[in-house]
Amino acid sequence: MQRIPIKYAVPGMKLEKEAVTPEGQVLCGPDSELTAELIERLKKQGVTVLTVQGRPVVLPGDKSLGTRLKELEHRFSKVNNDPVLKAIKKLIAEFWIVQERGPEAVASAKRTGGQN
C-alpha cells in the first residue's frame, strides 16, 4: 500500500482505498483500476492523494524500509530507557513493516522471534 500525490498516478495502478474528494464524497472504491480518464476526473473533482496497491512509485526523498528503521533507532537513541517511548518506537516500526510488506510480515517476525 502506498499513498501518492495524484500527479504520480498512472493508468494500470489499482486503488487500495477509495478515492475521496475534499468534501468527503467517495468517487470510486478499493480495487478500482486507474485509467487516464479516471485520473483526470479525480483531479477535476479535487482529489489530491490516492492510496494505491503495492509500492509502485519512488517518491522524491523516499527511503528503503531498512534505512527508515535504522533512522528510527537513531532518533530514539537518547530516550531508549523510557518504556512508553520504546513502545511507541515499536508500534511505528510495525506500522511501516505492515505498510510495506503486509500484516503477515509482522506476525511471522513475531513467530520467529525477529526484532521488529
Add this chain to the structure above:
Amino acid sequence: MTREELISRLDNVQSLPTIPPIVSRLNEMVQDEDTTAARLGKVIEKDQVLTAKLLKMVNSSFYGFPQRISTINNALVLLGFNVIKTLIVTSSIFEVMQASDIRLFEHSLGCATAAGIIARRRGIKNPEEVSTAGLIHDLGKIVLRAELPKEYDRILANSRERELPVRDVELEIVGMTHSEIGGILATQWNLPDSLVIPVKYHHRPAKCKDHQEITAIIHFSDILIRAVGFGSGGDPWVPPLDHKAWDIIKFGKSDAREILEELDEKLAELANFTGEIDQEQ
C-alpha cells in the same frame, strides 16, 4: 550573550516582518460585544492577499475539515477568532519559515496535524486551537534564526558536533531555550494563554499551571512527529517524555495504531500541501 541582553533584544525584534495593522483593529472590534463574525470577516476580506493566505491555511489537511472553507466568515465561525487572529499574526513569520527552513515548517505543520488528531480523539472543544498551538510551538526557533543568525548557526553546529539536543545548546549559547523565547513573543503579540502556554512549556509541560491538557498534547505531538521523522526540529532526536503530561493524555496500543494510521494519511496530504508551496516559490 546574557539572558537580559536577549530579553531586551526581543522587546525590539527588527528582523521579522511586522504584525499587520489589521490585528489591532480586529482586537478592538472583538472587545465590542456587538461585533459579529460577519463584521470581522468583512474587515479581513478587504485585504485580498491576507484572505487568500488564511483560506489556504484553514483548508490545509492539519485542520481536517471535511468541507472546503470558502469565506473568512465561515473560517471565523468554524475555527474561532483566536485561531484566525493567530494565523494573521504569524502569517508573515511562516513565510520567513517557508523560505529559510522548509524542514522546520514541515515539522510545525506535522506537529499541528498530530495535535489536531489527538485533540479531536479526546473530544476537546476547539481542536483547531490545539492544532494552531502545534503550528506555532517552535516560533522561538524562527525568531532566533532571524534575529541572531550567527548564534543560531553556532547552536546548530554545536548540536551536530557534540550530539546534543538543540534546546540544551540554546541554553548554553543564548541563555534561553526557543520555548521561552517563543513564549515571550507570543505574550508580546497578545496571543491568548491557550496558545502562549503550550509554546512556552512544550518541553516542560509539568511546570504549567493552566491549559495543562493542551500543553501535554503539544508536548507529545512534538515527540510523535519527531519519532516518525517528518520535517526537522533542528536535531534528529526524540525529546524525553514528561510522564506527568503523559498521564493526562495516555492511550493504549490500539489507539496508538489508529493515531499512526490517521497521521500517516494526513501527512501524505500535507506533503502535497508543502509541495505546492515549493512550486509557488
